[in-house]
Amino acid sequence: MTDRHPPEGRDGRRPGHTGRPAGRHAASQRPGRASGQRTTAQSIRTADTAAEAWELFSAGAHRRFVARRARHRSQGPPRYSERTRYRTLVGVVGLLSVLVTVKLVNVQVVAPERYLDLGANQRVKLEDLPGLRGTIRDRNGVDLALSVQLVNLIVDPMRVTDPDRAADLVAGATDVDRDRLRARLVEPGSRFAYVARQMDPRKADRVLAKLKAAKISGFFVEDTQERVNPAGSLASAIVGRTDIDGAGISGLEKIDDARLTGTPGERVVEQAPDGSSIANAARPGSPAVPGADLTLTLDQTLQFEAERQLMAAVDQQGAKSGVAIVGDPRSGELLAVANVERNKETNVVSPVANNMAFTASYEAGSVMKLVTVAGAFETGKTDPDEVLAVPWRLTVGDHEYSDHDWHPTEQWRVDDIVAKSSNIGTVMLAKRLGAAGLEHALRDFGFGSSSPLGLPGETGGILSASKGWYPTDLASIAIGQGVAVTPIQLWSAYNVVANEGMYVPPRLVEKTTRSNGKVEATKPGQQRRVIRPEVARWMNSALQQVVDDGTASQWQIPGYTIAAKTGTARKPNPLNGSYNWGGNGSAGYRYTTVFSGFLPASDPQLSITVLLDEPVNATSGATAAGPVFNALAKSGLNHLRIPPDRPSLPGTDLVTDVGSGTSSNEPVRATPAPQAAPRETDEAAVEEGGDGSAGAPGDAGAPGDAGASGDDVALGDQNG
Template sequence: MAPGPKDKRPTPRTPRVRATTAAGVGLPRPNRRMAARRAKVQAGRAATAGRLTGRRAMALLVVLSLGLSAVILRLTQVQAVSAAQYEKLGANQRIRKITLAAERGAIFDRNGVDLALSVNQQTVWANPKVVTDPAGYAAKLAPVLGVDQKTLADRLGQKQHAFVYLARKVDDTTAEAVKKLALPGVDFVPESKRFYPSGTLAAPLLGNVGIDNDGLGGLEVQYDKKLAGKPGELVVEQDPDGRRIPQGYSHLEPAVRGSDLILSIDQSLQYELERALMDAVGAATAKGGLAIVEDTRTGSILAMANITGDGAGAARPSGQNEHNRAVTDVYEPGSTNKVITMSGAIEDGVVTPETRLTVPDKLPMANAVFEDHEPHPPINWSVTDILVNSSNVGTIMVGQKLGKVRLDHYLRAFGFGQKTNVGFPGEPAGLLLDPDHWYVTSMGTVPIGNGLAVSALQMLQVYVTVANGGMYKPPKLVEATIDADGVRRPVEAAPPHRVVSAETAGKLSTMLTQVVQSGTGTNGAVPGYLAAGKTGTARKPLEGARGYSGNYVASFVGFVPAQDPRLAAVIVLDEPTPIYGGQVSAPVFARIMQYALRLERIPPPATAPPAAAGGPTHALDESTANDDPNVPAPATTSTTAPAAAKAPSKSSPSPPKSTSKATTTTTTSKSSGSKA
């Protein structure tokens, strides 16, 4: 069927296709515009991407440059600026410093005899980092070393350490036994150990040292810096396990040996003094005793003994850990102090040795009564008689003439209330009240040696001063030191000073010879020599309270030969039976002086001095007791007389001398009883 006009449709055109280009050429016009815009966008994006990529590259470059700069700066700091610091830090991880102890100096007596010396011994140590079986090692070592097995196992198990001690300073036998075990990681290091060849001889004087050879007491601690020397140092390079690296870095700084001490002590005399004193302490069932022998010309201490007793007859030399009581302990001296009262009164001219006083047996003072122990009617005595008979009342009367201010002056001039500075740790100044603080009874107690306290060394210096013609010569224990180079350096004592005139000292010396010839000190006589000295028997103060106990300290102090003094000694016994210094202490003086005179080769003087004027009528007692064994122990003479009290002591210039004059007529003296 032929199509009709309604069925006739236009034939569609086929568009012409043109070749396209990047610019959209060949596309239809609308499409060309869209393609152009798209190309423009893409070009913009490409441009933007290009710009971003450049910025990122630039930022990255900056970051890298900064990082590189930081690295370069750090390397510069590490390798240049702080190179030494970091080198040290690195070296410290490999370097070990080992302190080398110096050999401690020796202590010799004045003749070069060893009193203390150091000897090398083996110390056993281990490196726990090398020990593979701590428990097994401990089981083998414990019975050999005598150390607890668990303790050893704990030490051997300390893996963080490369060095632990197992046993310090073992003997040679023990060291050999450990070596035979052949335990890897267990080794030895030499260490010095202190030895005292004479055992307990002069032990409290010498003192002792600790495990590391540091001074703990006595001269060992007083001169520790000189004796100890200067430690050395060994520097070695080691691996992380603590083993020394062969051919590694090493450096040795040798230790410098300590100086030796040359003491004034004579070993032979020291031994004899300790033996004599120990016999006396045992025989008197005393609690203890102490004694000192001194060269009066030089002040050198030749012997210093301390004996400990049990009060029942047993006695032994005091040990290293006990006090050197001859220097460190104080006591009330009693009648040995009367020589100071007499010295001051004679020096000031208020009496002479021949001045005569009427001396009763009792003297009231304030609320106390002072007595001579043996009752007697008033006696016409010279001052020499008063000292020879050790009259308390007579001495107090002389003290009253001198006055408390001048008496205090002479007590201090003779060294009371101050240290002797002998060079020993723990030396006290003693107890001495200033006159402004005296009690109402002090004018009765102080002249006779009560109400004050001194050391035995301080008391001895009083008699050494008299023996030296009135010159106080400070004591010394160390004569010299010898340094590591062998150079001997003398130890100089303080210069001497005058206390009383040579004339006064000569008069006192003569009076003291009378005490030994015919007074309370006859047991202190030395055959073939003229000795001078004084006995003392003093009550012991109550501990922690005023007043006195029923116990006594007995003493004797003197020097010989009296015409030309060379040696002086003090002997003190604590709570002896009998209680009298003339009976228990004076014989020790006589015994030790006989030995010392022979040892020093001091011949007897060709002539003896004339007897003192006004010899004694009879010998009474000490400050509180009679040397006559038939006389009962004395009763307390005062209910208020104080024991040595602790109070501040004031130093002041020497006061003017008393205006009282010496008299040779019979007089009596009454106490004023005034308060201080």
């Protein structure tokens, strides 16, 4: 075997060795690297044969090896040996084995549950189960608002591999806009987006099936619910509405949101690696708890009839809007609260969500004389037997007030003043009562403060402090001008007389039924005495005269005594502060018309307040609001089976059914929930004539403005 190493020289050194001591710079002195010498690679390229090239390569490699060995020797013996290497390797392997063993013991013996949980968290998730919102029902168990289970179609855009194809499939199966959906799918960094909300679960399943067939992942469904009103817009202002997330935003849905809202539950589901749920792998978690159900005092039949009659009247009279309240004066239970309004663009009259019975204030006119007269009687400023000399005109301060029609100075008892709705007689009593006394009476009857119901947007009306009144303020407020009240305040005030002087707060919720079946009756509100029983009985008698032979005599019901009062008030013009809206004579005025009362007067079981805002064709409380009061009274008497209190009169065993125009002993039957189109009735043709008015939401005159008031009587043209 040929030795590749060249022989050493005589001096023991190899050829080419410089004799320079080996050191750290030895590498820089390697042969072939000196200036002017050719490198091995250059030599190989100039070689003539392959053998010569190989020999040159081998010689170069040997020289480099010798140079490296010489350098290592010059640096001394190595600091480690092969045995040290072996021991180090064994130690490292042993340590790693110990670590693996410890980890295995920890995973399998010490804390296996922790690692099972970590694994489960990668494939198992908790889904929220929304608690079903409670149902709102009328007093007879008819559903007014309930929730149905639906789903939301959602997407994780980061998981969608083909946004264009996905947008095409979803848009083709739903009403989702294709371009808007694609924009959501390609939004950078987005991990969540709604595709469609409140979908039918069957429709959502079909969409997911199409996506799965196309091998598109990232789409899911989540449980949700939708609030529906089986009766349509019936009582919508009272029941209220919810937003798309199921939270109450108006009416009872808002103020009772905490009771109605259910408690969410949880469901355990397993996910595949692509994020889709594994079928039949769901496990029960904590169940959702439905919210409480509310049973209202409202009666769907009477509510439907109130809205139907009110829409017909507003439409027929050319009015702007209208409010009707029907209830039981003994308990304060509201049986119907109707709010209708004319659409300015379409001219169509329909129920509205604006709860004007609570949120709108009006100058109500002569219906407010009840408070003035009752206050004078309660404080001993007059008595039932007193006779007053009542002129046609009366000057108060710098204004002259008058009754509606001229009459010579009459000798009238106080009940005559009420029956004839005399402005002058009422102002004379108010002057005896004084400003502080009238304010006290008004506040005792509930004016100037909101009701205990606390519905959203409810107002307390406008009643200024009496210490700032002028003499004309006292006179105007006494006859229902210069003070703004809400329809619910009027309804509650007339109930004071019906309840022999006790104020009974209105009620809307009869009971609450919890998800466990527990029933909680709503506690009645705090009652308080306003006037003495004998004063209430005398006022009851005076109000009966209004219907028997006064301003509302055309609205008698055979067999029943009715205690009521009509009211007509001029509306203030917000632009100039006066009651004149432009034009000559009565054409320059706009009115609020009211009819409020209860029946049977001997045993009050039904109380009704009707208000029409700005009627055009009939402009007095008797002619504009009276027909609605009469129709609702007949419907209520039939439906509630209230017996007559004048059985000796002819025809008292029958009450005209307003819906059919026929006489019947049968009660009004339940009407279908969807609201019928307004239709004219044969009952109580509305008569033209007389001054009247209808108030608009939020209208209120400033104290000190003298205006017109009364149905058959009115203030003179005092708009200073």
